[in-house]
Amino acid sequence: MKLFYDTLLSHRSIRKYKKRPVPDRILNKILSAGTRASSSGNMQPYSIIVTTDEKLKEELLPAHFNQSMVTEAPVLLTFCADFHRMRMWLEQNDAPENFDNFMSFMIGSIDATLASQNVALAAEAEGLGICFMGTTLASNKEISRILKLPKHVVPVVGFSLGYPDEMPELRDRLNLEAIVHKDIYQDYSREEITKIYKEKEEEGMKRYKSNPDLKEMIQKTGVNNLAQVYTKVKYTKESHIKYSEDVFSCLEKQGFLN
């Protein structure tokens, strides 16, 4: 059995997996650990979709922007905000229905995310690897269709899961002082911002230049530094405005904007 901090401090995203499947016994153990996470009013307003079917993973691939791990990992986990189950129970017990509004989505979203982190850590303690996919949110309308989610269920976070076939270096993180504020928000000076991001800039540019696709994009768009990589190449305003509209449209369709 692993010591606690060994697992907590050694997360890296795993994108290459062995073909070896994840035994049901292990899968159930790590998913059970997920259900022990905190939950608002102990409602557990989330569902976990465990996708191992090859055809379904192929179908999900474009929604996950064709990341190869979607089909190469033995398991995909999709954590959804889910008030459908609870609303069925309310209806059967003559209780007024609720949980079809934005607040309810946020509660389900937070609880699904807390559970997902427990499952991720339990998986890593078992020698498995994971990689969260932000595409779960960006493409949540399309994923809802493929996974046949009923109203009041919306994908929020998800990750690939399997036995690692790589062991990348630990990624850089900002210093704790950059993240933590004493008592109230302590705003940053320009000098502090320069200092906070210095190491990240060096590590980041090295990393992106070693990735052939990104290197080409960086040259084509003429970006000069890591900050520009983030908003000229990786996360443009246009793409984020589109994703914002898509996510709202999914929330509306799934009945969370009443």
Add this chain to the structure above:
Amino acid sequence: MKLFYDTLLSHRSIRKYKKRPVPDRILNKILSAGTRASSSGNMQPYSIIVTTDEKLKEELLPAHFNQSMVTEAPVLLTFCADFHRMRMWLEQNDAPENFDNFMSFMIGSIDATLASQNVALAAEAEGLGICFMGTTLASNKEISRILKLPKHVVPVVGFSLGYPDEMPELRDRLNLEAIVHKDIYQDYSREEITKIYKEKEEEGMKRYKSNPDLKEMIQKTGVNNLAQVYTKVKYTKESHIKYSEDVFSCLEKQGFLN
């Protein structure tokens, strides 16, 4: 040092704390564990506000619906989606600004929540106790004002932290089969819903009837079962519609709806 699953499986919400403060060394250790959680594009778009000042905790008390642990716990942690820090860096590096839209809020919100779960687990591994407070989200506009958050920073989740002065029983959880779906969403029959919630109903009503305030509310409103407690007493549609409006209003004010 604790074994991994001992911590992961033994979370209970702690609402009564000893007066003993949390040493800085322990606080920094558990906050550092938070920063090792997964983060979208490794942007770490979150901040953690560590509030120990007695006056500030008094000021936050009504925003947290007067839960006594807000002033009695030695520490309050407020995890915020934060793109303010990153946008300062973008501006200083001549990069197009982004991250002032709903998608960016959601990314920050998910990353803040993942980090919060790491901090919660690290705290519990150190013998500390925590209790998440959904009021962090419901009152995020008022909390933003008190904690002096700049634009593009929004409170998402938070918890009280300290050495436990109680050790409540583990709470009931739904069976794993109720939460997990094989490949795609497996919808529930009426019989399955009845079975899924049976144990919860018994545990829940016992629990609520042992709480004098809730017992009175239950009698006054004439509710007959746990489902009705949830939406006639605890989470009414009216309250959730108001919180939805409040959270949207906070997102707009803090610059996340462009």
